[in-house]
Amino acid sequence: MAHAAEMEKPKHMGLPLSNGKLALWLFLSTEIMFFAGLIGSYLVLRISTGNWPKPDDVHLVEWIGALNTFVLICSSVTVVLAHSAAERGQLEKAKQLVWATLILGTVFLLVKGFEYQAKFDHTILPGRVHESADEDYTRHVIGELTHIIEEGGDEKMLAEGVLADIRSGSLVGDSIFERIKGIQGADPDLNKQAEEDNAQKLQLEKDILKLEGEVLSAKQELDFRKADLQVSRSEHYMALRDGQKEDQVRTREESATTVAEGEGGEEKSVESLQIEWEEKVKELAAKKQALVEVSHQKVKKDFHVSPVIPNGNLWASTYFIMTGFHALHVVGGLVMWALLIGLASPQLPRFVSMGIFAVLLAAAVAGGWSLMSAGSIVLGGFAVAAVVPFICIVIGMGGSNRFSVEHAGHIELMGLYWHFVDLVWIFLFPLLYLVQ
Amino acid sequence: MNDTSHEHEHPNYLLIFFGLVILTGLSFLTVPLRSDMGLSEGLIICWVFGIAICKASLVALWFMNLKFEGKWKYILVIPPLFMSVFLVLALVPDMIFPFSLK
Numbered sequence: 001m002a003h004a005a006e007m008e009k010p011k012h013m014g015l016p017l018s019n020g021k022l023a024l025w026l027f028l029s030t031e032i033m034f035f036a037g038l039i040g041s042y043l044v045l046r047i048s049t050g051n052w053p054k055p056d057d058v059h060l061v062e063w064i065g066a067l068n069t070f071v072l073i074c075s076s077v078t079v080v081l082a083h084s085a086a087e088r089g090q091l092e093k094a095k096q097l098v099w100a101t102l103i104l105g106t107v108f109l110l111v112k113g114f115e116y117q118a119k120f121d122h123t124i125l126p127g128r129v130h131e132s133a134d135e136d137y138t139r140h141v142i143g144e145l146t147h148i149i150e151e152g153g154d155e156k157m158l159a160e161g162v163l164a165d166i167r168s169g170s171l172v173g174d175s176i177f178e179r180i181k182g183i184q185g186a187d188p189d190l191n192k193q194a195e196e197d198n199a200q201k202l203q204l205e206k207d208i209l210k211l212e213g214e215v216l217s218a219k220q221e222l223d224f225r226k227a228d229l230q231v232s233r234s235e236h237y238m239a240l241r242d243g244q245k246e247d248q249v250r251t252r253e254e255s256a257t258t259v260a261e262g263e264g265g266e267e268k269s270v271e272s273l274q275i276e277w278e279e280k281v282k283e284l285a286a287k288k289q290a291l292v293e294v295s296h297q298k299v300k301k302d303f304h305v306s307p308v309i310p311n312g313n314l315w316a317s318t319y320f321i322m323t324g325f326h327a328l329h330v331v332g333g334l335v336m337w338a339l340l341i342g343l344a345s346p347q348l349p350r351f352v353s354m355g356i357f358a359v360l361l362a363a364a365v366a367g368g369w370s371l372m373s374a375g376s377i378v379l380g381g382f383a384v385a386a387v388v389p390f391i392c393i394v395i396g397m398g399g400s401n402r403f404s405v406e407h408a409g410h411i412e413l414m415g416l417y418w419h420f421v422d423l424v425w426i427f428l429f430p431l432l433y434l435v436q
Numbered sequence: 437m438n439d440t441s442h443e444h445e446h447p448n449y450l451l452i453f454f455g456l457v458i459l460t461g462l463s464f465l466t467v468p469l470r471s472d473m474g475l476s477e478g479l480i481i482c483w484v485f486g487i488a489i490c491k492a493s494l495v496a497l498w499f500m501n502l503k504f505e506g507k508w509k510y511i512l513v514i515p516p517l518f519m520s521v522f523l524v525l526a527l528v529p530d531m532i533f534p535f536s537l538k
Binding site: 029030032037039040043047069079080081412416419422423426429430434435436 | 520
């Protein structure tokens, strides 16, 4: 019995804080070590490897990273505001702020999904990146260009040009990728050139429109004059044929001379009109040819041909490991907020909530699967990851422990985890996006 | 000394939020300024990680309430931070003497 009484004594851990908070901070300690391991090994690989890919090389857009940083900061502030509202008993306000957090976290995941999709589109994946422009790369590019040509569309002409140059031997090795990079707009000189081309293209289009009008009116005038001439000539010959009287004929001859003089004038005028029209047609053809040439040099950002990225495989491994684990932490956090929102929503019998959850989850997985089989592998995966937290709300609705002021403590603990996820991103952002 | 997080007035969270947004903007400034002003990479590294540490401190101290917690925070936060830094320092020889990856 004495032993039993001893067992019932509340245990103190030696630290003056609640068990929940202690457990959470111990968990965060292990998390600090976990991410320190990932970031530490990233630093070793990056610093010991010369020629590390720049954000531009791997299609990493700095402002998208900054946008996601902003989204996570917003979600952190909604959490602290939710905690402070719940503590003061403003449960409705707290619930709305938790909703805002859930939505912001989802926005973060969706942005991440788009970023990952860009990596898939350019085959920047661990083990799949070509690190030098060798024969294997040339073969691969020929395959991709053939695919683009088969698909048709805007890029077909560009692909045909590059393919013809590779086949004729004028593009070899590194120059293949230089050309592709130029088309994709990674080369600032070519980008500037493309801007100038665009301006020239606009001007040419305007000129062509004007010239087409001029050609048309010149042609009309020419036709009109020709018809006019025809009429006066036929009148003259009809008079001669009718064998009119001498004086009449003389008069006719006089008038014919006048007509002939007139004709001479007319013919000259018709000739000059003809020359003018032909010149305009030639000019129009030249302008149209120039337009084709200018349009041909256009930069195409979505020209999907694999790049050559020295150390790209290592970059992809570290990028996906760090951002992937971070994204998984975000998903975990979202599930947590979703359960809390469920507790704050009208209660459902447990078996009903579980049933709805199962059906919705199956629907989400089926939707994600169809997206994946349609080719958007990453977007499909991220769509499921983004929807699952929302369907977790119905599990929360089946919970019996309804949302109350006592949950302020839970929000605080969940918030600590969420802020930690934000902290990790605060370091990942400069590491991956800003330092070159 | 005890769990004091509930005994203080909540700080002005919106002010800290604006601070974080401005700091993010300042670190993003290095992207256009890098080429425009020809900033050296060393300066950029100091700049962006200096800002990252400021942002992390703002989040940890105010959002995670560490500024107002009891002394237990040192026991729970300092050892893992020390070990993380130690881990990275222990890897420095690997950074200085590059190994062959192939």
